[in-house]
Amino acid sequence: MHAIEVKKLTKVYGKNQILKDVNLSVESGEFYCLMGPNGSGKTTLAAILASVREQTEGAVEIMGMPPSGARALIGYMPQENFSSPSLTGRENLLYFAGLLGYRKQKAKEVTGDLLKKVGLVTDADKLVSKYSGGMRKRLELATILFEGIKILILDEPTTGLDPTARRNFFELLLRAGRSSTIFLITHIGTDAEIADRIGLIDNGRIAAEGTPDELKKNNNLRNAITVETGIMDNGILEILNKFTDGQNVIETESGYKLSSDDISEDIPKIIKELDSRGFSVKRLESTTSTLDDVFYKLTGRSVKD
Amino acid sequence: MIQINAVFIKTLKELYRNKTTIFWTIVWPVIFLFLGVFIFYRGAPQSQAPQFRAGITVSMIVFSLMLSGFSTMPGLIAIDRAGGLFLKLRSMPVKQWKDILGRILGLLFYVLISAILIILIGVILGARFNLTLSGVSVSLGFLILATLGAAGAGIIIGTFIKNINGAIITGVGISVVSMSLAGVTFPYSFLPGALQAFSRYYPFSSSNAVISYLLSTQEFVGYNPMNTFQLSFTIVSSVLLFIISLILYSKFCWKAD
Numbered sequence A: 001m002h003a004i005e006v007k008k009l010t011k012v013y014g015k016n017q018i019l020k021d022v023n024l025s026v027e028s029g030e031f032y033c034l035m036g037p038n039g040s041g042k043t044t045l046a047a048i049l050a051s052v053r054e055q056t057e058g059a060v061e062i063m064g065m066p067p068s069g070a071r072a073l074i075g076y077m078p079q080e081n082f083s084s085p086s087l088t089g090r091e092n093l094l095y096f097a098g099l100l101g102y103r104k105q106k107a108k109e110v111t112g113d114l115l116k117k118v119g120l121v122t123d124a125d126k127l128v129s130k131y132s133g134g135m136r137k138r139l140e141l142a143t144i145l146f147e148g149i150k151i152l153i154l155d156e157p158t159t160g161l162d163p164t165a166r167r168n169f170f171e172l173l174l175r176a177g178r179s180s181t182i183f184l185i186t187h188i189g190t191d192a193e194i195a196d197r198i199g200l201i202d203n204g205r206i207a208a209e210g211t212p213d214e215l216k217k218n219n220n221l222r223n224a225i226t227v228e229t230g231i232m233d234n235g236i237l238e239i240l241n242k243f244t245d246g247q248n249v250i251e252t253e254s255g256y257k258l259s260s261d262d263i264s265e266d267i268p269k270i271i272k273e274l275d276s277r278g279f280s281v282k283r284l285e286s287t288t289s290t291l292d293d294v295f296y297k298l299t300g301r302s303v304k305d
Numbered sequence B: 001m002i003q004i005n006a007v008f009i010k011t012l013k014e015l016y017r018n019k020t021t022i023f024w025t026i027v028w029p030v031i032f033l034f035l036g037v038f039i040f041y042r043g044a045p046q047s048q049a050p051q052f053r054a055g056i057t058v059s060m061i062v063f064s065l066m067l068s069g070f071s072t073m074p075g076l077i078a079i080d081r082a083g084g085l086f087l088k089l090r091s092m093p094v095k096q097w098k099d100i101l102g103r104i105l106g107l108l109f110y111v112l113i114s115a116i117l118i119i120l121i122g123v124i125l126g127a128r129f130n131l132t133l134s135g136v137s138v139s140l141g142f143l144i145l146a147t148l149g150a151a152g153a154g155i156i157i158g159t160f161i162k163n164i165n166g167a168i169i170t171g172v173g174i175s176v177v178s179m180s181l182a183g184v185t186f187p188y189s190f191l192p193g194a195l196q197a198f199s200r201y202y203p204f205s206s207s208n209a210v211i212s213y214l215l216s217t218q219e220f221v222g223y224n225p226m227n228t229f230q231l232s233f234t235i236v237s238s239v240l241l242f243i244i245s246l247i248l249y250s251k252f253c254w255k256a257d
Helices: A042-049 A089-099 A104-117 A133-142 A163-176 A212-218 A234-241 A263-276 A291-299 B002-016 B019-040 B046-082 B085-090 B096-124 B133-160 B164-181 B193-201 B203-215 B228-253
Strands: A004-013 A016-026 A031-035 A057-062 A074-077 A151-155 A181-186 A197-202 A205-210 A223-228 A256-260 A283-287
Touching: A004 A042, A016 A042, A016 A197, A016 A205, A031 A042, A042 A057, A042 A151, A042 A181, A074 B085, A089 A104, A089 A133, A089 B002, A104 A133, A133 A163, A197 A212, A197 A291, A205 A212, A205 A291, A212 A291, A223 A263, A234 A256, A234 A263, A263 A283, B002 B046, B002 B096, B019 B046, B019 B096, B046 B085, B046 B096, B046 B133, B046 B164, B046 B203, B096 B133, B096 B228, B133 B164, B133 B203, B133 B228, B164 B193, B164 B203, B193 B203, B193 B228, B203 B228
Parallel strands: A031 A181, A031 A197, A074 A151, A151 A181
Antiparallel strands: A004 A016, A004 A057, A197 A205, A223 A256, A223 A283
16 A cells, blocks of 8 residues: 555646646655646645645545545645744644644643654744744644654745755654655755655646656766866776766867766776876866756756746 | 644633733723723713723723724634644644634633723722622623624634735724724714614624623613613624634635635
8 A cells, every 4th residue: 555646636726727647656654755846736736635625636545545534644734834923832832732632741741752853842932933944844844743643745844944954954854754654845956855756747747756866867867077187098088987877988178078876986986096097187077967957858947947 | 622722722822922912902991991981981970980980891891802803813813824824724633613612712711801800900990880690690691792703703804804914904993993883982872873773783782782781880871772682683693693604714714725
């Protein structure tokens, strides 16, 4: 049984078809990311999975049940900041614990543990209105980490956060929520890279699916290393050919360019080997292909549109 | 019960932590109470001054509960909607009626505490109430009825007006204008004939009249509201307003589309 299964899903608003014949499945414990630009239908899909909206056609199952029957298993984090700014962090969690049916004493214990998990123990009794954006998102993450919640659905959870706060949030998500199935919505390629599998959505359709590496390889997007040695020599070519991932090493005006599976491992080895054969490296540059590039290649548009 | 209690506590904390709400629903009615006692009703007959002060106190309680219901309730609903809380709640195993019941109980508790504070200040200012068991019981019933009606009006405003400022201002506008037209904040005898009829059947001014009649004096109210038709109409219209609001809230407020 899949944790999430979507078959031939269609959603129509008035005359607009937001989702068109979407099929996808997510295994239990898998981290799946749906990446696409604004207006591509990803938020609508997340809302249908979270039983917030209903589909027009097609079937959706969460752990073998329709979403409305699986609410106790779903932890949904909408884009907006839904925690109450007039309450403290602890009071907000106690409110959600109450909604989930926890009695007073148990609610206190559980919220205490959750505050620890998301690193808000020292700020637990401050009003949320005094929280930074990152702290507020961490608090809201805690609302989907209650016991019994198996499927975490996060809709652009890091909107408005700076890169450091974004990184901290995802580190926390991976640490605290890794035993659950995670369904993440984003339009940021670097955020999507941490997922086990990614679905690229455009105009309501899944354009491609796969692991980050698969998506890049299948679309002939590879990490590239450019080496400038000042001279062109067959010896250099011979060395570089050992590191390429099957593609030809290209001679450029000032040196060579090769594609690589693992830049961080290959670069020091290339430098060492060239050096041992007496070739000095004048300049070495690496370019990493991103999921944004994959999206652009597939759809002809930027994911940030 | 646990879910209702969670919403009740959240609502209560949000109400008491909002200084603006406290000002307009407690401090402002108290200022009006002072103005009523020392300026507007200064010419009241000396022999009935304590009863008139009791009447003013009751009017200020109704003033407070109307503002709380008509503007604070839709404000809280609009804030929760703007923050995406309803989307979150819709994804959880929570029933709409439990959410709204918790909110209403929170408002009711807030209104009762406000009423006690206003009564205490009224008593300090010389208000003397007619305290009979039946009078107090019926008055409490009409106070709760008026609160439920005002909460109902506020829920309807909050359900349909999605903008936070829009919801609050609409609530303030309707409550203040209707209070003025129905003579909640000034004597019934000053109203023209058509508005006197409105005052008798507008559920809030009618409840105000019933409570004032029971706890102060008929001279303050300006007429006897204790007739079957007016009492029945007030009860039915308040309950109806409340029930309609629950239906509309359940049907439309959590709607995501």
